[in-house]
Amino acid sequence: MEETGLMFEVSPEFRCGYVAIVGRPNAGKSTLMNALLGQKLSIVTAKAQTTRHKVLGILTNEQAQVIFLDTPGIIKPNYKLQERMMYSVQGAVMDADLVVFLVDAQQEEVRPEVLAFLKDRPAILAINKMDLVAQEKALPLVSRCLAARNFEAVVPISALKGKQLDTLLEEIISRLPFGVPFYPPDQISEHPERFFISEIIREKIFQRFHQEVPYATQVNIVAYEEREGRADLIDAEIVVERETQKGILIGKKGSALKEVGSEARKDIEEMVGKKVFLQLHVKVRDDWRSKEHFLNTYGYRSN
Numbered sequence: 001m002e003e004t005g006l007m008f009e010v011s012p013e014f015r016c017g018y019v020a021i022v023g024r025p026n027a028g029k030s031t032l033m034n035a036l037l038g039q040k041l042s043i044v045t046a047k048a049q050t051t052r053h054k055v056l057g058i059l060t061n062e063q064a065q066v067i068f069l070d071t072p073g074i075i076k077p078n079y080k081l082q083e084r085m086m087y088s089v090q091g092a093v094m095d096a097d098l099v100v101f102l103v104d105a106q107q108e109e110v111r112p113e114v115l116a117f118l119k120d121r122p123a124i125l126a127i128n129k130m131d132l133v134a135q136e137k138a139l140p141l142v143s144r145c146l147a148a149r150n151f152e153a154v155v156p157i158s159a160l161k162g163k164q165l166d167t168l169l170e171e172i173i174s175r176l177p178f179g180v181p182f183y184p185p186d187q188i189s190e191h192p193e194r195f196f197i198s199e200i201i202r203e204k205i206f207q208r209f210h211q212e213v214p215y216a217t218q219v220n221i222v223a224y225e226e227r228e229g230r231a232d233l234i235d236a237e238i239v240v241e242r243e244t245q246k247g248i249l250i251g252k253k254g255s256a257l258k259e260v261g262s263e264a265r266k267d268i269e270e271m272v273g274k275k276v277f278l279q280l281h282v283k284v285r286d287d288w289r290s291k292e293h294f295l296n297t298y299g300y301r302s303n
């Protein structure tokens with residue numbers, strides 16, 4: 001047994017590596033990573049393109065340390081924010097030792113431009129939402145994927161129901177390189193707490209509002225003050241692109257914004273393990289999704 005310096009002993013057969021989870025919007029990528037980790041890390045909503053950043057989640061057991069990269073859904077970009085999101089997917093694939101290509105079992109085909117994101121990386125084909133279709137219904141989709149490129153394995157799963165996830169994890173671990181863990185065994189991510197707080201707030205906006213409003217919002221944590229004997233103070237700004245969006249987000253006499261804050265505060269308190277006082281305010285930044293300086297400021301990398 002080898003002492004790693006991380007207070008974690010590993011055998012010579014221990015494996016460690018990065019695994020990118022990629023696929024189309026609403027394939028269930030965030031649901032899958034959360035299920036594999038056994039806790040909610042990536043936000044999940046019924047709307048497409050909820051995930052904007054590459055979200056890192058770490059699973060460590062006696063066999064391996066798997067560093068998952070949850071990625072935005074693959075789309076044809078219509079504006080600069082979406083271009084940055086696709087850069088994030090490309091970067092995750094290139095960083096990964098293995099790719100899990102997640103496909104919705106209900107769809108009929110996988111477009112070549114989507115498969116092109118996999119490059120020449122080793123990949124496992126995971127057919128998700130198998131609880132919603134008969135197995136034979138998914139066979140043509142699997143055949144088309146296998147005809148388009150090589151896959152290390154094909155695993156039918158249901159991320160939501162937790163079906164076949166043990167099998168998928170075994171297939172993943174068996175293909176990772178041997179090595180010592182990169183992170184302490186109790187660490188589940190490298191993102192700062194502020195990142196997850198902003199994501200929780202954004203999730204509540206996606207759940208409550210419709211059409212363009214959720215997609216036009218960006219959440220920034222302006223301040224986080226830990227206060228002894230009192231609730232921690234969190235000051236967050238919600239950026240939108242137009243005054244009309246601001247009005248919808250705030251609602252009549254501030255009612256809509258209060259509901260977002262109330263729902264977000266519950267999840268934030270559960271995450272940080274103590275009471276918080278959450279202040280939300282809305283700012284208009286005209287066409288921010290298409291402006292380089294705003295995207296750079298908000299952490300959307302271009303490479």
